[in-house]
Amino acid sequence: MTSLLSRREFVEKSGLLVVGFAMSRSLRFAPGEDAPSSLPPAANQLDSWLSVAADGSVTVFSGKVELGTGVSTALRQIVAEELGVPFDRITWIQGDSDRTVDQGSTVGSQTVKRGGAQLRQAAAEARAALLELASPKLGAPVDSLIVANGVVSVRGANDRRVSFGELIGGKRFERAVTGKAKVKSPSEYSIVGKPMPRVELPAKMTGRHVYVHDVRVDGMLHGRVIRPASIGAKLLSVDDSALRDIGGARVVRKVDFLGVVAEREEDAINAAKVLKATWSESQTLPDERTLADVLIKLPATDRVSTDSGDVSASIARAAKKVSARYRWPFQMHASIGPSCAVADVKRDSATIWSSTQGAHALKGALAGFLGLPPESVHVIWTEGSGCYGHNGSDDAAADAALMSQLVGKPIRVQWSRADEHGWEPKGVAMVMDVSAGLDETGKIVGWDYAVWTPTHSSRPGGGAGSANLLAAQLTGAVPASRPSLGGDRNSRHTYTIPNTRVVAHLLESSPLRTSSFRGLGSPQNTFANESFMDELAVAAGVDPVEFRLRHLTDPRAIAVVRAAAKLANWQPRVSHSTTSAKGRGFGFVQYEGTEAYVAAAVDVDVDESAHSVRVTRACIAHDCGLIVNPNGLKNQIEGNVIQAISRTLKEQVSFDRSRVTSLDWRGYEILRFSEIPESIDIELINHPELPSVGAGEASTSPIPGAIANAIYDATGRRLRDVPLRI
Amino acid sequence: MKLLVNGTAHDVDAAPDTPLLYVLRNNVGLTGPKFGCGLGQCGACTVIVDGVAVRSCTTPVSSAARGPITTIEGLGTPDKPHPVQQAFIEEQAAQCAYCINGMIMTTAALIARNKQPTREQIRSTLNANLCRCGTHMRIVRAVEKAAALSLAQQTGGNEG
Numbered sequence: 001m002t003s004l005l006s007r008r009e010f011v012e013k014s015g016l017l018v019v020g021f022a023m024s025r026s027l028r029f030a031p032g033e034d035a036p037s038s039l040p041p042a043a044n045q046l047d048s049w050l051s052v053a054a055d056g057s058v059t060v061f062s063g064k065v066e067l068g069t070g071v072s073t074a075l076r077q078i079v080a081e082e083l084g085v086p087f088d089r090i091t092w093i094q095g096d097s098d099r100t101v102d103q104g105s106t107v108g109s110q111t112v113k114r115g116g117a118q119l120r121q122a123a124a125e126a127r128a129a130l131l132e133l134a135s136p137k138l139g140a141p142v143d144s145l146i147v148a149n150g151v152v153s154v155r156g157a158n159d160r161r162v163s164f165g166e167l168i169g170g171k172r173f174e175r176a177v178t179g180k181a182k183v184k185s186p187s188e189y190s191i192v193g194k195p196m197p198r199v200e201l202p203a204k205m206t207g208r209h210v211y212v213h214d215v216r217v218d219g220m221l222h223g224r225v226i227r228p229a230s231i232g233a234k235l236l237s238v239d240d241s242a243l244r245d246i247g248g249a250r251v252v253r254k255v256d257f258l259g260v261v262a263e264r265e266e267d268a269i270n271a272a273k274v275l276k277a278t279w280s281e282s283q284t285l286p287d288e289r290t291l292a293d294v295l296i297k298l299p300a301t302d303r304v305s306t307d308s309g310d311v312s313a314s315i316a317r318a319a320k321k322v323s324a325r326y327r328w329p330f331q332m333h334a335s336i337g338p339s340c341a342v343a344d345v346k347r348d349s350a351t352i353w354s355s356t357q358g359a360h361a362l363k364g365a366l367a368g369f370l371g372l373p374p375e376s377v378h379v380i381w382t383e384g385s386g387c388y389g390h391n392g393s394d395d396a397a398a399d400a401a402l403m404s405q406l407v408g409k410p411i412r413v414q415w416s417r418a419d420e421h422g423w424e425p426k427g428v429a430m431v432m433d434v435s436a437g438l439d440e441t442g443k444i445v446g447w448d449y450a451v452w453t454p455t456h457s458s459r460p461g462g463g464a465g466s467a468n469l470l471a472a473q474l475t476g477a478v479p480a481s482r483p484s485l486g487g488d489r490n491s492r493h494t495y496t497i498p499n500t501r502v503v504a505h506l507l508e509s510s511p512l513r514t515s516s517f518r519g520l521g522s523p524q525n526t527f528a529n530e531s532f533m534d535e536l537a538v539a540a541g542v543d544p545v546e547f548r549l550r551h552l553t554d555p556r557a558i559a560v561v562r563a564a565a566k567l568a569n570w571q572p573r574v575s576h577s578t579t580s581a582k583g584r585g586f587g588f589v590q591y592e593g594t595e596a597y598v599a600a601a602v603d604v605d606v607d608e609s610a611h612s613v614r615v616t617r618a619c620i621a622h623d624c625g626l627i628v629n630p631n632g633l634k635n636q637i638e639g640n641v642i643q644a645i646s647r648t649l650k651e652q653v654s655f656d657r658s659r660v661t662s663l664d665w666r667g668y669e670i671l672r673f674s675e676i677p678e679s680i681d682i683e684l685i686n687h688p689e690l691p692s693v694g695a696g697e698a699s700t701s702p703i704p705g706a707i708a709n710a711i712y713d714a715t716g717r718r719l720r721d722v723p724l725r726i
Numbered sequence: 727m728k729l730l731v732n733g734t735a736h737d738v739d740a741a742p743d744t745p746l747l748y749v750l751r752n753n754v755g756l757t758g759p760k761f762g763c764g765l766g767q768c769g770a771c772t773v774i775v776d777g778v779a780v781r782s783c784t785t786p787v788s789s790a791a792r793g794p795i796t797t798i799e800g801l802g803t804p805d806k807p808h809p810v811q812q813a814f815i816e817e818q819a820a821q822c823a824y825c826i827n828g829m830i831m832t833t834a835a836l837i838a839r840n841k842q843p844t845r846e847q848i849r850s851t852l853n854a855n856l857c858r859c860g861t862h863m864r865i866v867r868a869v870e871k872a873a874a875l876s877l878a879q880q881t882g883g884n885e886g
């Protein structure tokens with residue numbers, strides 16, 4: 001009998017190390033031996049997804065990973081529910097390029113929706129298989145059997161029973177995932193929908209959880225990178241004489257990639273500090289103050305996503321015309337832990353520990369970068385600091401891999417705070433123009449929207465190969481031009497307007513390197529749409545909630561708008577009817593036009609003389625279909641709200657003509673405890689009869705507009721440039 | 727150099743000016759304290775030295791040798807959590823939890839000297855601790871609960 005945990009020879013050799021380190025608190029790994037080839041398990045095979053041990057415990061192999069948002073708990077609830085085993089009997093293996101199915105990267109709020117659906121189906125197939133095995137054993141037809149707590153029994157005869165462990169313990173299912181196994185009806189759910197405590201929190205709260213920063217491999221050296229003095233600068237010379245006094249520290253260089261390694265971490269840090277490098281100076285960036293003007297002139301591909309009716313004519317003959325331009329700056333993911341990775345690259349194989357969102361994509365990219373066949377590269381996802389999108393994790397993995405290949409030893413690379421602030425791919429700066437016309441009754445008759453946006457995706461892997469990795473670029477790779485992604489997300493709002501045009505100018509380049517950050521273009525576009533809805537409501541002399549309701553037809557949209565207004569005890573008024581230090585603002589989105597519905601009412605205190613704005617309360621109504629874990633969902637929404645307040649009021653990446661100059665937490669401030677609201681009130685609208693849709697990011701989007709609207713309500717000043725400064 | 731960490735004496739081989747953080751993580755093998763900035767700006771590396779919450783990334787190991795050091799691992803375990811850890815678990819006050827070492831250690835030092843901190847005091851004490859996941863609301867609730875749990879434990883202890 002073969003245990004599934006060792007179903008691959010390589011897993012037999014290294015699997016214990018992986019499982020062992022998570023459980024035993026030993027952080028030490030033996031360096032990987034020469035690894036035989038390995039490709040990810042096939043999605044259409046049941047054994048790729050889960051295994052049952054002789055004692056009945058279940059191991060699930062999830063391609064989707066925990067990013068701090070609680071998905072490993074929510075997904076475990078889905079599997080426990082569908083399979084019929086106790087929640088705590090499930091062991092979770094995630095994001096291992098050799099052991100888990102390639103479910104795509106953990107991005108775009110798709111984890112519960114898509115990843116959860118795949119896991120649910122696999123668990124349903126396993127349950128069906130177990131019932132078929134149990135039927136002859138129990139001498140009863142399948143439809144007379146019931147499953148509970150990992151045991152199959154005959155309905156009405158509880159003593160005729162057999163456990164999952166007895167049925168298949170330690171053996172393979174050897175069965176395809178057909179997609180035909182029947183899943184449970186939500187009315188039968190007893191685990192899904194419960195506020196299960198997050199599985200990994202006791203370890204996290206007691207310092208036992210192993211993050212990628214904590215991985216140690218025998219014989220490992222500590223590495224630090226030294227980034228170019230300016231973006232695009234070439235390395236002219238290196239003087240390592242100062243390293244002589246630092247025990248064993250040495251330089252690692254390839255073209256413009258520069259790093260140091262040392263046995264001790266503090267020596268690597270000191271070596272990076274004292275090493276003298278001369279770089280060519282280059283000025284590739286525009287004047288920060290003219291960013292918006294520069295963006296709208298960059299070469300672009302135009303995409304018209306909506307063009308209905310006669311927009312120009314309808315606005316031209318409207319009773320009232322309004323137009324505005326909104327601007328959003330570059331922002332940072334700003335993870336609290338700078339990116340880190342450990343790599344052990346041998347002549348013909350490589351093992352990389354990384355907090356990447358896509359172990360499989362990174363595997364392919366690194367294989368190309370290192371010149372190794374993909375099957376000899378093993379990426380082991382290990383949790384990092386919360387990332388909210390594509391931060392420096394993949395780049396740090398490539399740094400570690402390159403250094404390990406050049407030095408011939410396992411290397412751990414820890415980015416400094418300045419490395420992360422300066423070189424993580426940035427959240428995208430955008431410009432949004434809107435104009436619209438109102439008829440005499442205050443109805444919107446035409447809407448004309450244009451957005452200028454660089455791409456929101458420059459992940460490695462897939463068609464992009466390795467050229468999106470910083471280390472690849474520093475050693476000569478030039479990223480191929482790729483389709484621009486994500487900037488038109490929520491450019492088209494959900495309101496019903498007869499004549500509507502939405503154009504996205506997808507910029508072919510960007511002053512700063514950009515990639516996905518929570519919500520992609522949705523917060524920016526929704527900031528413009530929701531601010532503008534308020535401007536129109538003022539022009540129409542109508543209460544902003546009422547004005548939105550007049551233009552909504554989708555009952556779920558109407559329901560969240562009403563629910564948020566009720567939660568906030570919203571009193572109908574025309575915005576800024578009276579001057580007051582306090583204001584209220586409203587915002588709404590249906591994320592991506594197909595996902596969660598969110599409405600937000602926020603209260604602000606404005607002190608114009610002190611130039612300060614504080615959000616004192618946020619009321620959120622949220623509908624994402626079936627709720628898997630209500631407490632986890634609330635946690636995620638609260639996080640989105642706080643982060644969105646921070647992005648709206650405080651955050652902007654500064655740069656001079658050559659480089660990013662926001663290099664620490666003073667140069668890039670985020671919201672602090674003294675600035676948080678007094679309360680965030682949340683109403684979850686559950687729809688057990690509907691599938692779960694993404695909820696990871698949605699509640700970010702309505703906040704920026706709601707804050708701008710609240711500031712207008714208080715002061716009569718319409719702020720259109722983020723960060724909003726009074 | 728001799729260090730007393732979580733009640734155990736360690737003889738560590740490190741230059742006196744090495745930041746305590748690296749000695750704890752690499753020499754002593756305690757990875758609960760986290761590297762966040764190395765600049766004293768975020769709090770992720772917080773440990774308690776001689777009863778005071780300090781930033782181990784900017785504290786030379788030589789100056790930490792003066793008193794007993796407590797790290798998050800020394801407060802409690804998953805089976806027997808310290809009241810502060812217990813409160814954070816009960817309130818589910820974390821997302822990625824990378825910042826949480828700092829939040830818990832700062833809170834432990836706070837309620838050791840102020841048994842019933844007000845919400846204002848909690849916020850101002852944690853103001854130099856950064857969290858990017860936006861878990862602040864839950865963290866404040868967890869600190870309030872931690873104070874209540876500690877107080878209950880102490881009163882319970884006195885009565886017993």
Ligand code: FES
Nearest residue numbers: 762763766769783
């Ligand atoms: S790591 Fe010490 S304060 Fe940030």
Ligand code: FES
Nearest residue numbers: 823825857858859
């Ligand atoms: S919980 Fe992730 S940084 Fe605070």
